[in-house]
Amino acid sequence: MAAEIINSILDGPKGIYLVVDASDMKVAFREFLQMIRESEDEKRAYDEELATVTREEACKIFNRSYSTLLRWEKDGYLVPVKIGKTPLYKMSDIKDVLNQNFGKP
The missing domain is CATH 1.10.238 (Recoverin; domain 1)
Structure with missing residues (x-):
């Protein structure tokens, strides 16, 4: 969800400033890590299939x-x-x- 909000801001008008507290950063960072882990798991599964x-x-x-x-x-x-x-x-x-x-x- 945080990624969707960030993307909508990036696609919107320029000059918007964000105020983010530590808990928001923590949630965003966890979502980012989850996306990275899923991507790595998919790549590992693909590599194992081809091995x-x-x-x-x-x-x-x-x-x-x-x-x-x-x-x-x-x-x-x-x-x-x-x-x-x-x-x-x-x-x-x-x-x-x-x-x-x-x-x-």
Whole structure:
């Protein structure tokens, strides 16, 4: 709400002065911090969605063999994204498989 008021003042006539007390500044600062946190959370979620690992790294994460990952791929359990001929596993898919195996939501 404070951001809307400030924007309306900025868009209005020039030469307007504001008197702001400490509690108003505190509210505005908290709203600003919340907006920054939400923006960072969205960016982190986007980055995590795009993050990939190699087949070797996926083997280490799951503590499984290369042939197990190939079988999972064949069964459609964990399908890699291929960049050229290089198979890469999305971290979001890996987390989904880990959550299924350990019963996490």
